[in-house]
Amino acid sequence: MSSQKSVTIDQQGSALLSNPLLNKDTAFSEQERTTYGLRGLLPFQIETLDDQAKRAYQQFSSYEKAIDRHIYLRELQDRNETLFFRLVSDHLEEMLPIIYTPTVGEACQTFSHIYRGSRGLFIAYPDQDNIDTILANVDQDDVSVIVVTDGERILGLGDLGAGGMGIPIGKLGLYTACGGIDPAKTLPITLDVGTNNQDLLNDATYIGWHHERIRGEEYYNFVERFVAAVMKRWPNVLLQFEDFAQINALPLLQKYRDRLCCFNDDIQGTAVVALGTLYSACKARQVQLRDQRIIFVGAGSAGCGIAEQIVAAMQEDGLSEQEARGRIFMIDRNGLVTDDMKDIPDFQKKLAQPTTTVASWNLTAKSALSTIVEHVKPTILIGVSGQAGLFNEDVITTMYRHCPTPLVMPLSNPTSRIEAVPADILKWTQGNALVATGSPFEPVNIDGTSYPIAQCNNAYIFPGIGLGIIAAQAHRVTDSMLMAAARALSDCSPVAQSGKGAVLPSFKDIKEVSLRIAEAVAQQAVEEGVTEGRDSTPLKERLEAHFWTPAYACYG
Numbered sequence: 001m002s003s004q005k006s007v008t009i010d011q012q013g014s015a016l017l018s019n020p021l022l023n024k025d026t027a028f029s030e031q032e033r034t035t036y037g038l039r040g041l042l043p044f045q046i047e048t049l050d051d052q053a054k055r056a057y058q059q060f061s062s063y064e065k066a067i068d069r070h071i072y073l074r075e076l077q078d079r080n081e082t083l084f085f086r087l088v089s090d091h092l093e094e095m096l097p098i099i100y101t102p103t104v105g106e107a108c109q110t111f112s113h114i115y116r117g118s119r120g121l122f123i124a125y126p127d128q129d130n131i132d133t134i135l136a137n138v139d140q141d142d143v144s145v146i147v148v149t150d151g152e153r154i155l156g157l158g159d160l161g162a163g164g165m166g167i168p169i170g171k172l173g174l175y176t177a178c179g180g181i182d183p184a185k186t187l188p189i190t191l192d193v194g195t196n197n198q199d200l201l202n203d204a205t206y207i208g209w210h211h212e213r214i215r216g217e218e219y220y221n222f223v224e225r226f227v228a229a230v231m232k233r234w235p236n237v238l239l240q241f242e243d244f245a246q247i248n249a250l251p252l253l254q255k256y257r258d259r260l261c262c263f264n265d266d267i268q269g270t271a272v273v274a275l276g277t278l279y280s281a282c283k284a285r286q287v288q289l290r291d292q293r294i295i296f297v298g299a300g301s302a303g304c305g306i307a308e309q310i311v312a313a314m315q316e317d318g319l320s321e322q323e324a325r326g327r328i329f330m331i332d333r334n335g336l337v338t339d340d341m342k343d344i345p346d347f348q349k350k351l352a353q354p355t356t357t358v359a360s361w362n363l364t365a366k367s368a369l370s371t372i373v374e375h376v377k378p379t380i381l382i383g384v385s386g387q388a389g390l391f392n393e394d395v396i397t398t399m400y401r402h403c404p405t406p407l408v409m410p411l412s413n414p415t416s417r418i419e420a421v422p423a424d425i426l427k428w429t430q431g432n433a434l435v436a437t438g439s440p441f442e443p444v445n446i447d448g449t450s451y452p453i454a455q456c457n458n459a460y461i462f463p464g465i466g467l468g469i470i471a472a473q474a475h476r477v478t479d480s481m482l483m484a485a486a487r488a489l490s491d492c493s494p495v496a497q498s499g500k501g502a503v504l505p506s507f508k509d510i511k512e513v514s515l516r517i518a519e520a521v522a523q524q525a526v527e528e529g530v531t532e533g534r535d536s537t538p539l540k541e542r543l544e545a546h547f548w549t550p551a552y553a554c555y556g
């Protein structure tokens with residue numbers, strides 16, 4: 001959308017002012033105020049988007065607490081989306097931690113208390129016979145991206161029920177702010193299938209369905225009805241599954257990935273950003289991916305998703321599948337995952353270490369993490385457990401004793417759930433570790449040297465994937481498209497290019513990074529033939545044409 005563009009609209013007066021996608025507030029011109037019945041409904045002075053953005057920034061800055069800033073931005077988004085995205089674009093690094101992790105975690109935890117008004121769709125289980133009607137109630141006929149959650153595993157904070165809605169809203173904010181997806185084409189959805197969070201059920205102000213979670217066949221039938229209704233209403237939409245609990249995340253992905261254009265961000269988006277980080281660190285250290293030994297702490301959706309992506313990448317790098325799997329060690333609640341363990345989920349089985357390999361280590365479920373580190377001698381340590389503090393001094397110094405340049409990635413979100421803070425990791429490794437975290441951290445200063453901390457978060461990936469899919473009119477998200485995204489991200493890494501700086505690019509450059517990822521994803525989709533239509537416009541032009549930037553249109 002550019003400031004010159006003229007569009008016709010069919011709303012006026014107070015209805016126009018209360019439509020956040022069309023509202024310009026004090027920036028409505030003389031002519032528009034006359035044509036659309038706005039005279040007197042606005043102060044006399046006509047302002048520009050610049051003027052409005054300056055005032056909004058002052059208002060934002062007047063709040064001290066992050067959660068109050070979050071509430072302010074959410075209210076602004078619900079009032080005037082153009083101004084909201086202009087403000088966020090102008091102050092991206094400052095505002096991402098407010099609209100996304102870590103503050104969005106607190107916003108989900110307190111969702112019913114800070115609730116000001118509805119955004120997106122809440123599809124509650126008791127409404128299961130009305131899903132078509134609910135989708136018909138949305139007046140956006142052209143929805144390109146949906147982010148859906150059922151609120152059961154919100155970041156590392158667990159079951160937050162309907163309060164999980166903060167996550168689809170935040171993720172879609174990033175689709176627009178980082179990936180240029182037109183906000184009019186995005187839709188956050190929460191499937192409210194109850195909650196097992198007793199505090200929420202006991203809370204009279206809880207905004208969701210007061211009922212324990214629906215499970216099993218009833219749950220899967222409900223999701224099926226939802227997906228079928230989405231495919232009928234918006235057949236070309238990209239559906240992103242977000243923050244589903246481990247029991248449902250992979251089964252839903254496996255059920256739907258060949259039926260519509262969808263992906264699971266926690267499994268696949270995280271796998272891509274993590275692999276991109278590993279590629280970059282390897283380039284910087286001038287070592288090969290196939291030679292790395294990797295420990296995961298947390299063998300859940302994210303952990304096993306990343307591990308499988310690394311297995312595939314190591315095979316591309318010349319190893320057999322068995323050799324690749326032999327270099328990856330998964331640790332979960334009951335210790336190192338081994339092939340003699342009963343009752344482990346299927347997705348862990350392929351990543352289990354043969355007992356013969358580790359028999360001489362005499363491990364038990366209670367063995368300390370540092371003991372396993374001592375045996376494995378990893379070069380890379382990845383935390384996706386949602387448990388704060390697991391990477392203690394003993395663990396990191398043991399790793400460092402065997403590897404002078406370790407890559408340490410405590411990826412759990414929000415900040416309160418991180419496995420170790422970067423300042424400690426760098427102190428325990430005398431500044432020699434490369435560190436990438438899930439939530440944002442300031443650079444760490446040790447003896448006058450500043451160490452930048454990369455934020456290894458799937459936020460680097462999904463906006464670019466979305467833009468690439470829309471531009472290429474892709475109808476599937478394939479493994480090769482994900483691999484292409486990881487390579488494109490690593491091509492943007494400062495440390496990989498120059499040996500200096502962070503392992504991932506700054507979020508300041510996220511729009512360029514998203515465009516690079518989008519181009520790689522779109523190109524791969526075209527090559528694989530998973531695209532609709534025969535648009536002969538070069539991909540780059542298509543990507544730029546789809547990239548929405550916050551500017552007011554003229555209403556003619």
Ligand SMILES: NC(=O)C1=CN([C@@H]2O[C@H](COP(=O)(O)OP(=O)(O)OC[C@H]3O[C@@H](n4cnc5c(N)ncnc54)[C@H](O)[C@@H]3O)[C@@H](O)[C@H]2O)C=CC1
Nearest residue numbers: 155156246298300301302332333385386412413438457458
């Ligand atoms: N940085 C990023 O982009 C992303 C970060 N994450 C974070 O990763 C964490 C996990 O997410 P998911 O894998 O989806 O959850 P999940 O629930 O599927 O997996 C967590 C796993 O950690 C295990 N675990 C719990 N306590 C443990 C302990 N003391 N030692 C070893 N393992 C333990 C659990 O048994 C479970 O298998 C969350 O905090 C989430 O915020 C997830 C996706 C993306």
Ligand SMILES: CC(=O)C(=O)O
Nearest residue numbers: 155243266413457458
């Ligand atoms: C970043 C993300 O998707 C998560 O922590 O769940």
Ligand SMILES: [Mg+2]
Nearest residue numbers: 242243265266
């Ligand atoms: Mg997530």
